[in-house]
Amino acid sequence: xxxxxxxxxxxxxxxxxxxxxxxxxxxxxxxxxxxxxxxxxxxxxxxxxxxxxxxxxxxxxxxxxxxxxxxxxxxxxxxxxxxxxxxxxxxxxxxxxxxxxxxxxxxxxxxxxxxxxxxxxxxxxxxxxxxxxxxxxxxxxxxxxxxxxxxxxxxxxxxxxxxxxxxxxxxxxxxxxxxxxxxxxxxxxxxxxxxxxxxxxxxxxxxxxxxxxxxxxxxxxxxxxxxxxxxxxxxxxxxxxxxxxxxxxxxxxxxxxxxxxxxxxxxxxxxxxxxxxxxxxxxxxxxxxxxxxxxxxxxxxxxxxxxxxxxxxxxxxxxxxxxxxxxxxxxx
Ligand code: AHR
Numbered sequence: 001x002x003x004x005x006x007x008x009x010x011x012x013x014x015x016x017x018x019x020x021x022x023x024x025x026x027x028x029x030x031x032x033x034x035x036x037x038x039x040x041x042x043x044x045x046x047x048x049x050x051x052x053x054x055x056x057x058x059x060x061x062x063x064x065x066x067x068x069x070x071x072x073x074x075x076x077x078x079x080x081x082x083x084x085x086x087x088x089x090x091x092x093x094x095x096x097x098x099x100x101x102x103x104x105x106x107x108x109x110x111x112x113x114x115x116x117x118x119x120x121x122x123x124x125x126x127x128x129x130x131x132x133x134x135x136x137x138x139x140x141x142x143x144x145x146x147x148x149x150x151x152x153x154x155x156x157x158x159x160x161x162x163x164x165x166x167x168x169x170x171x172x173x174x175x176x177x178x179x180x181x182x183x184x185x186x187x188x189x190x191x192x193x194x195x196x197x198x199x200x201x202x203x204x205x206x207x208x209x210x211x212x213x214x215x216x217x218x219x220x221x222x223x224x225x226x227x228x229x230x231x232x233x234x235x236x237x238x239x240x241x242x243x244x245x246x247x248x249x250x251x252x253x254x255x256x257x258x259x260x261x262x263x264x265x266x267x268x269x270x271x272x273x274x275x276x277x278x279x280x281x282x283x284x285x286x287x288x289x290x291x292x293x294x295x296x297x298x299x300x301x302x303x304x305x306x307x308x309x310x311x312x313x314x315x316x317x318x319x320x321x322x323x324x325x326x327x328x329x330x331x332x
Pocket of ligand 1: 049050051052053126127184212237238239240265266286
């Protein structure tokens, strides 16, 4: 995919003539901060679907305050059309910079071209867009979701004996996918499939979206359990879906973490607690604390500094002992 082969970003040149309100120039050149040096950022958030998202929103709001950036914030309630509407309204309001975490990967070219024509730089955070035109955004700050999926799958490969909970030599995995069409759902699925392909005894026998929510995870896990087939492993593409699934597993009279091994992604507080309690077996971290880096990047972009086209967040993984140790200091 093109987004994974980002070409080097062209240097951001500070136009001597870009001085109109909030720094936008009508010819579609690069923007600067407002004349008085203040910066207004329009941020279009995905929604509030998970603990991760709540922590991400707090990080962005707190960091904007700390950086002295005036933040206009919208919650798109999981709908791409709402995000597009929010971005259009930021363009109309002539904000200095737009940042957003796209609900889904595709369908952004039209609105991003409008931002470009208005001379308003766009920064992607958390999730990528799938567009051939990488000039539509200045940089993309976030995790490598493919690597996250690979780490999750590698745990099953490395712990195959333990993961074969009925000892029949086959490891049946069920997968709870994130929002259909969203970068983390696509990439984590790809990464997981890639790692488990090393061991032919490991198979994904069912895979369905739980939309990154607890309720979604619970409902889909109930239907997986009703199929009657033995499930050795659950890969939930985020903690919230895993936590919902735990409720379904317990309601079915099974012990999460023992009868069904559970791997999740995120490492939010509730997920880490479940890992420490032995209900989850392994968590791949995905950091939501993107706010400070985002505010720095916005300032750099508006100062005309060159920024890297892809900025990766540093992340780790947790087993039970590591979760117990990390929990007291967990910020989210
Ligand atoms: O885009 C990041 C993902 O979105 C998180 O893993 C998930 O919890 C959230 O909803």
